[in-house]
Amino acid sequence: MPGVEIDKPGQRLLLTGNEAIARGAIEAGVSFCSGYPGTPSSEIIETLSKVGNAYNLHAEWSTNEIVAIEAAGAVAFAGLRSICSMKAPGANVSSDFILTSNVTGTRAGFVIVMCDDPAAHSSTNEEDSRSYARLADIPLLEPATAQEAKDMTKWAFDLSEKLGIFCILRSVTRISHARSDIKLGEIHRPERTPSFTPQDRYAAKLPSVEQHFQLHKKLKQAQELFEESEFNWYTGPTDANFIIICCGTAWLYSREALEILGLNHEVGILKLGTTWPLPEELITKHLQHARNVLIVEETDPFLEQNVKVLAAELPSRGIGPINFCGKRSGDIPAVSEINVDLVIKALTKLKGKAYTPREQPYAEKAREAVESLAPKRALAFCPGCPHRASFWAIKTALKWDGRDGVVMGDIGCYSLGTGPAGFYLSQTLHCMGSGLGNANGLGNLRKFGFDHPVIAICGDSTFYHAAIPGLINAKHNGANVVLVLLDNSATAMTGFQPHPGIELNAMGTPAPAIQLEDICKGIGIEVHVRDPFDLKAAVEDLYQMLQQDGVKAMIFRRKCALVEVRESGTKKRVYINAEKCIGEDCGCARFCSRVFKCPGLTWDWETRKAMIDEVVCNGCGACVQLCPGNAIAAEEI
Amino acid sequence: MKQDPLNIIVAGVGGQGNIRASEIIGTAAVQSGFRVTIGETYGAAQRGGSVMSHIRISEKSQYGPLIPEGQAHIVLGLEPAEALRVIGDFGNPLTKVIVNPRPIYPVDVLSGELKYPPVEQITAKIENLVDTIHVVETTELAKQAGNASAQNVVMVGCLAGSGWLPMRVQGLEEAIRNIFRGALIELNLQAFRLGLAAAATTTKNRP
Numbered sequence: 001m002p003g004v005e006i007d008k009p010g011q012r013l014l015l016t017g018n019e020a021i022a023r024g025a026i027e028a029g030v031s032f033c034s035g036y037p038g039t040p041s042s043e044i045i046e047t048l049s050k051v052g053n054a055y056n057l058h059a060e061w062s063t064n065e066i067v068a069i070e071a072a073g074a075v076a077f078a079g080l081r082s083i084c085s086m087k088a089p090g091a092n093v094s095s096d097f098i099l100t101s102n103v104t105g106t107r108a109g110f111v112i113v114m115c116d117d118p119a120a121h122s123s124t125n126e127e128d129s130r131s132y133a134r135l136a137d138i139p140l141l142e143p144a145t146a147q148e149a150k151d152m153t154k155w156a157f158d159l160s161e162k163l164g165i166f167c168i169l170r171s172v173t174r175i176s177h178a179r180s181d182i183k184l185g186e187i188h189r190p191e192r193t194p195s196f197t198p199q200d201r202y203a204a205k206l207p208s209v210e211q212h213f214q215l216h217k218k219l220k221q222a223q224e225l226f227e228e229s230e231f232n233w234y235t236g237p238t239d240a241n242f243i244i245i246c247c248g249t250a251w252l253y254s255r256e257a258l259e260i261l262g263l264n265h266e267v268g269i270l271k272l273g274t275t276w277p278l279p280e281e282l283i284t285k286h287l288q289h290a291r292n293v294l295i296v297e298e299t300d301p302f303l304e305q306n307v308k309v310l311a312a313e314l315p316s317r318g319i320g321p322i323n324f325c326g327k328r329s330g331d332i333p334a335v336s337e338i339n340v341d342l343v344i345k346a347l348t349k350l351k352g353k354a355y356t357p358r359e360q361p362y363a364e365k366a367r368e369a370v371e372s373l374a375p376k377r378a379l380a381f382c383p384g385c386p387h388r389a390s391f392w393a394i395k396t397a398l399k400w401d402g403r404d405g406v407v408m409g410d411i412g413c414y415s416l417g418t419g420p421a422g423f424y425l426s427q428t429l430h431c432m433g434s435g436l437g438n439a440n441g442l443g444n445l446r447k448f449g450f451d452h453p454v455i456a457i458c459g460d461s462t463f464y465h466a467a468i469p470g471l472i473n474a475k476h477n478g479a480n481v482v483l484v485l486l487d488n489s490a491t492a493m494t495g496f497q498p499h500p501g502i503e504l505n506a507m508g509t510p511a512p513a514i515q516l517e518d519i520c521k522g523i524g525i526e527v528h529v530r531d532p533f534d535l536k537a538a539v540e541d542l543y544q545m546l547q548q549d550g551v552k553a554m555i556f557r558r559k560c561a562l563v564e565v566r567e568s569g570t571k572k573r574v575y576i577n578a579e580k581c582i583g584e585d586c587g588c589a590r591f592c593s594r595v596f597k598c599p600g601l602t603w604d605w606e607t608r609k610a611m612i613d614e615v616v617c618n619g620c621g622a623c624v625q626l627c628p629g630n631a632i633a634a635e636e637i
Numbered sequence: 638m639k640q641d642p643l644n645i646i647v648a649g650v651g652g653q654g655n656i657r658a659s660e661i662i663g664t665a666a667v668q669s670g671f672r673v674t675i676g677e678t679y680g681a682a683q684r685g686g687s688v689m690s691h692i693r694i695s696e697k698s699q700y701g702p703l704i705p706e707g708q709a710h711i712v713l714g715l716e717p718a719e720a721l722r723v724i725g726d727f728g729n730p731l732t733k734v735i736v737n738p739r740p741i742y743p744v745d746v747l748s749g750e751l752k753y754p755p756v757e758q759i760t761a762k763i764e765n766l767v768d769t770i771h772v773v774e775t776t777e778l779a780k781q782a783g784n785a786s787a788q789n790v791v792m793v794g795c796l797a798g799s800g801w802l803p804m805r806v807q808g809l810e811e812a813i814r815n816i817f818r819g820a821l822i823e824l825n826l827q828a829f830r831l832g833l834a835a836a837a838t839t840t841k842n843r844p
Contacts, residue, residue, distance in 0.1 A: 014660070014667045016677075121678070145674075145699060178702035179660065179675040181667040252674075252701035260705065340705040358707035358729050362766075369762045370725030374718040375751040377650065377743040380685035420744065421685075593747040599685055602742055615776060615785045616741060 005051040007187050015182045017146040017175040021085070021113055022047035024153025026055055028109065029188045031080035033059040034068035036465065037494035038087030039122035040176040041115035045085055046497065049506040055189070061497050061506045064432070064465040065090035069097050069112065076110035076166070077202045078194040081157050085113040088127040089431055093466075095132060102136040102165060103211035104202040105218075108192070109157030110166035115176050118298040118337035122173075122493075124411065124429060126335065128299035130170050133276040134306075137215050139167045139222040140276035141231065144251035146180045148273060152231060154185065159225065163218045170275075172298050174249045174337065223277040231273025232282055240268035242351065243290040245283070247272045247303055250296035250338060257343035261353055278306050287311060288319050294346060295326035298338055304328065325350060380421045383600035384561030384571075384618025387414045389532035390486050391422040392596070392626075393556070394455060396535075397542040398425075405453035405546065406442060410435035410467075412459035413493045414486050420597060426457060433458070433466025436483055440470055443479030443551075453546045455482050461491040461499040463516060474551040475523050482545050483553045485516055488560040496563055520553045532556040533622050561618045571619030572634045574600075576610050580631035583609040588628045596626060638803050642695040644704045647792075648723040649715030650741045651678075651688050654789030657816070658713065659690035661793050662802070664812035666694045669804045676702030685744065689723055694803065711801055712767075713792050715775070716741050717759045724766055732767040735795045735836070736760060737775040737788060771795060771836060778831040787828035794832020806833065 035045040049059035062068035072082040114129035133140035143149035258264040295304040304326040331346040398405040409426025417426035439456035491497040505511040520527040530538040600617030621634040678688040693700040709727035714720020714736035745751040775791040
């Protein structure tokens with residue numbers, strides 16, 4: 001991340017949207033930054049934590065989003081600017097606080113960044129978090145580019161401070177994880193001292209109706225400011241009959257679509273950056289000349305519905321009727337992410353204009369070639385990943401047990417346990433901590449005749465985040481559950497951020513580690529620790545646990561292979577002993593490559609023997625123990 | 638520029654260094670005064686899945702992070718099947734391609750559920766679909782530079798050597814110096830230069 005911290009206004013740098021958001025916060029003089037890792041939001045706090053010392057700010061990975069937002073909120077009450085970032089499902093976790101701190105207000109600027117994942121590239125849903133702005137009656141900003149992400153973040157602090165309520169900035173994967181050239185602005189570091197005097201009150205009143213009324217007044221003020229906002233603009237003919245109303249990524253997609261179709265002198269674009277409350281007068285001004293409106297946005301028809309509510313009131317002012325198209329009409333898909341091609345498709349239909357990106361026979365030939373020659377690539381655990389061995393241990397222990405045990409999955413790299421990577425073991429997958437929560441139900445069904453053993457799988461970071469209440473519940477309410485904790489010493493899925501079990505915090509300073517087994521013991525739960533690469537012991541121990549009643553915890557502890565290689569800088573050389581490997585005649589049914597499914601274990605179709613791809617192999621050596629012919633060996637290099 | 642925006646796709650498998658390769662190209666383009674947008678794949682898809690970076694370079698304005706269908710001018714394939722996969726959606730008869738012929742087998746191929754065709758069949762099909770293909774053993778060259786995983790930077794060197802970029806070679810070397818730290822700078826510069834030299838000798842044009 002070169003340069004995000006440099007104090008050179010006007011310089012252009014290649015930054016990701018998340019780095020740009022972090023830069024915007026630095027320019028605004030932020031003091032307190034908190035969040036929980038989640039794609040596509042993680043790099044915001046990561047970036048801020050790296051400049052924490054240079055700019056005298058506090059950056060932390062909190063145990064979960066609600067702790068993060070409560071901490072950041074209190075700092076804003078005390079007069080220092082704060083930011084809190086999260087992915088959309090994290091917004092759900094933080095929402096209890098959002099829906100009460102809206103009425104109590106804030107003193108200093110407080111910005112909540114919610115990063116949505118349209119198309120659910122790295123999420124269990126493609127939730128649209130914008131509804132939280134409407135639900136909580138608070139201002140919403142939606143950047144269209146990384147530059148705007150920076151500029152809007154900076155402005156959001158001023159807005160929040162001026163109105164005395166927090167603001168939501170909504171990013172999406174294609175903003176947060178796109179890189180583009182960003183023009184840096186000035187960095188403000190105002191001298192501020194936190195204070196919380198006996199007179200300061202940020203409490204919801206009982207009842208809070210008057211506060212709710214005041215909140216609506218603040219929202220009205222936000223709306224007046226939005227009418228003049230530099231983040232909203234119109235391009236195209238002033239009297240265009242056909243206009244696009246869009247926000248977020250849809251701005252650049254719509255502009256390019258019009259450019260490609262040669263419609264930019266005919267169709268106008270009203271680009272909105274402030275989407276709740278709507279700048280109603282600005283929109284009304286352009287609805288006066290438009291008879292046809294295409295609304296383009298990502299995920300829910302949020303803008304579409306709000307514009308239509310406004311339009312319903314316009315006939316009394318002599319405006320309309322207007323033909324609206326968008327997600328409801330089916331012209332813009334209601335699910336997944338959008339792109340230039342989808343906007344082109346809508347426009348060609350609505351404007352009756354023909355467009356073929358490539359000659360049809362060529363497109364067919366190219367796609368047919370992919371179909372026949374490029375095999376699909378299922379997601380897999382990395383080479384050397386301890387989860388592969390852990391899932392193998394669970395699979396084997398359940399097989400020994402023979403009572404059709406059930407497995408509840410959870411959020412992390414090991415979510416792949418629902419698919420071939422985890423031998424299809426995980427039968428549920430929802431939100432953080434839900435695996436153990438589900439196990440609390442299934443583990444209490446014996447009186448109804450359900451006597452299958454119940455396993456809940458949970459990662460280390462997920463455990464601190466959301467599983468501890470479930471564990472206390474299981475103990476207190478007598479569930480029969482084995483909690484398998486996959487402790488790889490990192491929040492691996494999102495980029496190896498530290499968590500409370502690691503002796504280092506987000507700023508890289510030593511921190512006390514809270515051990516998983518200490519928490520389990522504190523609740524009064526029997527806990528064992530095994531290395532999943534010591535497969536024999538892991539399987540036997542887990543099998544024994546499955547035979548006992550009550551709640552038990554098994555920690556499979558082994559550092560994430562990627563972290564291991566990063567830290568050690570070396571790896572073992574694992575190789576096939578060609579004399580010992582008897583290939584397809586072995587009777588192992590190609591255990592190493594067919595069954596264990598490590599990408600480093602390949603197959604030589606000519607000699608019909610196992611091979612190891614030395615570029616892919618991480619040198620973990622788990623396969624050395626598993627090969628029934630003892631044909632795999634490892635050596636230190 | 639003849640094409641504006643210039644659309645480049647880096648295609649590969651999660652873990653091959655797509656993001657790093659596009660960061661080097663993008664940094665050099667910004668330093669040369671171009672407007673740049675890059676769309677990346679992060680997160681779950683990195684775990685052994687297909688990944689691609691869309692790089693868009695323009696003299697006049699900013700473009701969105703996703704290239705429209707059939708609009709790729711250049712494809713850098715860090716893996717042969719992945720190069721073909723992006724050509725399926727984004728290629729056209731004028732697309733230029735550089736490809737590393739070393740396969741990374743999907744787990745379903747290793748388990749025998751799917752077939753991975755002979756690499757020559759994939760490169761022949763690509764050759765049939767595009768204007769130009771350079772097949773460069775970037776992994777082998779990266780090993781010569783000292784680390785097989787630097788094949789992504791060898792690939793950037795090949796691109797620099799192809800003459801298809803509007804930036805100077807020195808700009809890309811400068812970007813490598815800025816992005817990497819310590820001993821990795823020299824290793825990656827070496828990888829870059831091996832790619833640069835290979836581009837001059839491995840040209841394979843369609844008759």
